[in-house]
Amino acid sequence: MVTSVRGGGHSAAGYGVNDGGLVIDLTRMRAVSVDPIRRTARAEGGALWNEFDNATQVHGLATTGGTVSNTGIGGLTLGGGIGWLSGLYGATVDNLIGARVVTADGEIRTASSTEYVDLFLAIRGGGGNFGVVTEFEYQLHAVGEVLGGLVLHPLAAAKEVLRFYRDVCPTLPDAAEINCGLLTSPDGMPLLGLMVGYNGPIAEGQKVMAPVRAFGRPVADTVTAMSYGQRQVQLDEPNAVHGLQRYWRSAFTEQLSDALIDVMVDGAGRFSSPMSALLMFYLHGAISRVDPAAMAFGVRKPQWDIDVIGQWAEPSESAHHISWLKELWSAMEGHLNGSTYLNHAALDDKPEAVRASFGAKYARLRNIKAKYDPDNLFRMNANIPPGR
Ligand SMILES: Cc1cc2nc3c(=O)[nH]c(=O)nc-3n(C[C@H](O)[C@H](O)[C@H](O)COP(=O)(O)OP(=O)(O)OC[C@H]3O[C@@H](n4cnc5c(N)ncnc54)[C@H](O)[C@@H]3O)c2cc1C
Incomplete structure (x- = not known):
């Protein structure tokens, strides 16, 4: 069963x-x-x-x-x-x-x-x-008061903003982060959102983030001081709630090349659902300094996790949205490395991505799986089959 x-x-x-x-x-x-x-x-x-x-x-x-x-x-x-x-x-x-x-x-x-x-x-x-x-x-x-919020640009400026974003990420101190999303506003406007944050003294964060907030001609800027708890709920509504239909793809890259930027921005102009998004999480600082062999999770160098987030409300529309996502992903895949953030992906048709994501650790994980779950009882996941 x-x-x-x-x-x-x-x-x-x-x-x-x-x-x-x-x-x-x-x-x-x-x-x-x-x-x-x-x-x-x-x-x-x-x-x-x-x-x-x-x-x-x-x-x-x-x-x-x-x-x-x-x-x-x-x-x-x-x-x-x-x-x-x-x-x-x-x-x-x-x-x-x-x-x-x-x-x-x-x-x-x-x-x-x-x-x-x-x-x-x-x-x-x-x-x-x-x-x-x-x-x-x-x-x-x-963790007390932090700086957080969104800087929103029109999609028409997205290629220029993304090239700036690519250059600024590697300069960020550990306390700062900028993630980025191509998305649609609740009233239907295609946007690029920089998710800006600083986990340290507010005045210091304002200084670090000033050039980011000043770049280009943003249509809105909600960056302000708030408690960490407030920051944690900022993105919940309306698209991150339970009960939506979802199909996601993810891969890492150390380079946001011009070609990748072009494919992503063009793709964002053709979302099949306004709830869908293209997200970029920049990983740096403490997460990138741990020995990759220390544990199964091995994402240990500065890089972006690039995600295509397919989301919609009606189960009857699933085939349409999944096919849109797969088409966009096939245009992006060649610009990314083969390793996936397994929490961000549906891998029903890509089991090889699990092996690629664990790399040299895969054989060891299969042996540990064989020791604790030899019959693969727990297989509804990014599955690691037991070693034989
Ligand atoms: C809206 C949204 C936002 C997200 N944002 C982030 C983010 O910011 N950062 C990030 O890293 N990821 C994020 N994710 C991805 C998220 O980490 C994964 O989807 C994760 O698997 C969800 O865990 P869950 O317990 O809610 O899910 P579930 O659907 O309950 O479980 C997911 C998997 O984990 C297993 N599992 C869950 N709990 C246990 C347990 N206690 N013991 C054993 N197995 C268990 C399940 O069997 C299943 O294989 C997000 C996902 C969504 C939908």
């Missing part, structure tokens, strides 16, 4: 559920407890980031979470975890101290840097392949 594990239910590929099989639904396991002295938090496997952030921000603490608050901590953590704090504190998995895992044999194992070390390596980036995580323990950091 097919078995899914549902954490927060945000898998763009729909891995958390299945038709006709078994769903291990963690929706009711959402407790979060904080130790403000040790600066750690324990959270059950079905919690969402807004529940985690609410519990930790009471103490002025946070860890790297996603950029949308209603995503589950479960899938996001197990796949790596990219968010506003990645430059300063690394990926979510870089802040994982331990996890309680129910493996396929029904045993409960606590994996950490001292216990079940192989399992701990595998669950930090290997997705839900190795068991059901009922509890995560995270390192927290003091």
Whole structure:
């Protein structure tokens, strides 16, 4: 019988559920407890980031979470975890101290840097392949007021702004980030949005971001000081909510070439759904300095995660939107490297992308999979088949 594990239910590929099989639904396991002295938090496997952030921000603490608050901590953590704090504190998995895992044999194992070390390596980036995580323990950091918001430009200026964006990203300090989206405003205007942020003294952030905000002729600028908790909910509405139909593709690149920029901007002029978007996450700083061999998640050099985000409301329109996305992706793919951010992709027709994303670690992960899940019970994910 097919078995899914549902954490927060945000898998763009729909891995958390299945038709006709078994769903291990963690929706009711959402407790979060904080130790403000040790600066750690324990959270059950079905919690969402807004529940985690609410519990930790009471103490002025946070860890790297996603950029949308209603995503589950479960899938996001197990796949790596990219968010506003990645430059300063690394990926979510870089802040994982331990996890309680129910493996396929029904045993409960606590994996950490001292216990079940192989399992701990595998669950930090290997997705839900190795068991059901009922509890995560995270390192927290003091995070209070931050700078955040959007600088919006018309799509007509997007190629020029993207060339500027490409040049400015490598100059950013760890505390700063700029992610970028080609999207459609709620009233139908095609836009480029720079998602600007600074996790440090506001005056310092204003100085770092001044040239970015001054570039070109933006049609809006919402960048302002706010609490980290406020920043976490900024992108939730209207396109990041539960219940939408989704089909995504992702790949990394160290170069935003002119040719890639041209293909992306031309593609953004032809979105099949106004809820769809093209996103660029620039990864730098702490996330890029960890040894790539330390754990399954190995995205460890400054680079962009490029995502085509297909989203729509009507299930009957799925074939149309998926076909649009695949056509755009085939024009972009040649400008990207073969490695994928597995949390951001539907890989139903691209199983080879899983192997390519783990590279030299793939064989080791297959052996760990064979040890803890020899029959591939947990296969509704970016699947790593057991080694033989
Ligand atoms: C709107 C939106 C915004 C996003 N933003 C970001 C972002 O900013 N940064 C980022 O890194 N990613 C982001 N993602 C991607 C996100 O990390 C993945 O979709 C992630 O898998 C979602 O986790 P979930 O628990 O909500 O999903 P689910 O659908 O519940 O699960 C996803 C996968 O993880 C497994 N899983 C979940 N919980 C557990 C558990 N406790 N134990 C074992 N296996 C489990 C499931 O079996 C499934 O294979 C976003 C996704 C969406 C839809």
